[in-house]
Amino acid sequence: MSAPLLAARGLFLAFGGVRAADGVDLEVAEGEILAIIGPNGAGKTTFINMVTGYLRPQAGSIRFTGREIAGLPPRRIVRLGIARSFQIPQLFTEHTVLENVALHLAARSGFWAAFTPLLSAERRAEALALLSGLELAPLAEARADQLDEGARKLVDIAMALALRPRLLLMDEPTSGVAAAEKHAIMDRLVAALRREGVTAVFVEHDMEVVARHADRVAVWSQGRILAEGPPAAVLADPVVRREVIGVEGAPC
């Protein structure tokens, strides 16, 4: 196996007495889609926050393409090729969907061209193509604060994708999305990721989504990795079922 795209070693971060990461080792291989599951408060979002530079681990290392990134500010980490989306969508609410995406496209390439239009023909086309990939094109001209929760969520992810990352971290991409739409949205999303060759990590509570869309699962519990492996095996593990999924005994 080649060197992992992302490798966390001995990550430690405690908030007072709560250990969100208590010696975590986790690797992500190029091109894979890894799901992180676990109970609330286990430290899953904290992991994303550490990788993207929002929080600095108290111990341990995070290497991205072999380079140490732990403790770098978010801006530097983004430029290395790691983007994230948020559990609660973080949109520029007074901009349109198209502008939200275009601003992220612009951030990637020559942002300081202060006198070129944001919505140049080129950038508009690129933003629309990206939105079409997630079937968001009809919403392009809508203001971001007028969308429903599901659409906000997807726009949030589209913004992250507009940064053309090598690694995308998504915090609960399907929470707040109507149950009936979850799979459709994830199908679109995963197809887009595979098409662009983006490696992805997503935190998820819906085990069906995990089983269907992840290549590999890591179970995060009390600041530790309780189990990791292919979804079928991990989700069938009795310990995982008891501790995380909250079901006794074997799967039926």
Add this chain to the structure above:
Amino acid sequence: MRSPLAVAAGVALLLLLAFLQPWLRFVSTIALATGLAVLGIMLLLRAGQVSFGHALYVAAGAYTVAFLRPYLGEALFLVLAGALVATALGLLVGLFVARYRDIFFGMLNLAFSMVAWSLLEKLYSLTRGTDGIRVVRPSLLGLGLDGAAWDWALFLLALVAALLAGALVARYLGSPAGSALGAIKTRETRLEFAGIAARRVLLQAYLASAALAGVGGAITALATLHVTPLLAYWTHSGELVFVAILGGTGHVLGPFLGAVVFELVRVHAAAAFPDAWQMILGFVLLVIILSAARGLAGLLDDLARRLGRRG
């Protein structure tokens, strides 16, 4: 897009007024100079930040003209120098205040401007204190003008500066950097996760706002031919914010529209009710805020839309 039409109509109206009423040439020049400074305030308002100290940069532009006039006879160079000095000062202050937001941003700007005001008042040997400094009328484009010709020339200079600045700012607001200003207002942290340094975006706008205020101040000094510390006083800063809200922040025409209306109301109200004109201004702003939150520019925009739908 109706903008070019609206700009052309505004310019034609100003020219007509200046032609019909000679005293309006002076008022229009002052209004355009104020509009330039307010254009800078508008940039900061786009980022959700209110500066209660931008009179500092107006004063910087005006005093630069006053200080340099004995050595420099060309109005254009004086205006340019005013812009440069204001921008340099803006960099010095901006590096500090661009780290702060909201009430802290507003108050720090206020503090810097009040320091400048007191220096202008107290350093009598340099600034002649509250007496201020008289500015000898310079030449414009090498022409020694006086009387009506000078009024016209300065009015046209202000008009050209306003058009140029308006075009540049409109261009800037449509660019990624200008768009990021609005993002500072709504979701600044997300900008950092996009790899954009919010502080640098704001500093850029701050420098532009200082430069615009500097040009406005320099033109004001050339129009009044007299500068006093009052230019840097906090009520003047407040006036700029007042005009920005009156005019609206949605369009670059807003600041100029606001400034013209402000100056006209001030002149007429001051003539008719010498003791109560500030109260009248206050009521005008109250009515605008309650009935048209997007200011005069927003009001015009709505009107144009309604007419367009009917026609």
